[in-house]
Amino acid sequence: MKVRRDLKTVRDPYSGNEYVVVLPIMPDIAIIHAAKGSRSGEIVTDATRNDRLLAMAAKKTIAVVEELVEPEAVLPRRQEVFVASVHVDAVVLASGGAHPTACPGIYETDTAHIREYVAASRDEQGLTAYMEKYIFGPDDHDRYLETVNFRKE
């Protein structure tokens, strides 16, 4: 409270305790990555993330999916969570779309690539070269995956 002077408190009328309250976070757009989704907008995502909460909080939600399937095949397995289509505004099919981070159960984090990025981002010149090679260079997502030598385990 000393640092965040914008925060306010309320007294819980039941217990009488004083609590700090913060305004809810409502992102304009949430982009979440999911293993599977359908054209009608339902998706399944990794249970350890808070993707459903994020989708429900945001004004608009874009789900990037590894695989498009029929609505009845969008079923959560162990460690997966179902997100109903009412919370999703757009579904984008992009296999490998989470690279260089992981899509749990499908591919792991590309640590070698992240190391390369961290090294490149130390100075302006390195970062520009990185951006040219991986972001601006490839014409589309498939070319990007080729350039980074993407493989699903």
Place this chain on the structure above:
Amino acid sequence: MTKPTISNQPVQTPEVMIGAISGLLRDGEWVATGTLSPIPAAAALLAKMTHAPHLTTLIYGDPDFRLSEGFHELFALAQKGKIDVFFLSGVQIDKQGHINLSMLGDYDHPTVRLPGGAGSSMLSALVRRVILFTTSHNRRLFVPKVDFINATAADDSPWRRGGLSHVVTPLCMMVFDGTKKEIILECLFPGVSLEEVVRNTGFDLGIGERRIPIMNPLTDEELAVLRGPVQERMRRIYPQFAASVWGS
């Protein structure tokens, strides 16, 4: 599934109500229906299949409508302001548009205990338009003053987004006058007399010198869609209602 005889039958009262409600829904809106709401559900489907193809229909109880966890997600959507239209009813409805779903008589010594308001209070304040529908029309239902207020039609709360829009009954359609903050009669359904509506309503319908028009809520094309694809969907969602209207 569709019985060929359906098309020859005269238009039935629930069909008239479905047509009237469908006409109130606008293209692009998000329309949600709660429990025990077959008439609004059919109206939402009819609107989507006719004049409002971009309607988003959230029909609770529809096996094809999947939520992630439960009904609380509809409340969350209402809180976010995503739901434009919701449907409620009441055991009592009064001229100010209050609805009662809790009890009859004195609150501490009720003569009848009712199921309760559920989400009606919150939803009526957080959606943009509420449409009330009733399956009967008499003076026990339309009373001068409700015994208990579960939801109000309008108030000055800063967080309130909208309020009561219309009331659709088996006899007529009423509209909520936002200036006077009271329900007035808008139109009669075919075959219903003004005298019949007045006799069965326990409050003044604000008719005055107005000529009350008779609404024909369904075109031939809409009736065909209602008795065709809407009826088929309703067999899955509300099988008992569908059987009672369109036969088994």
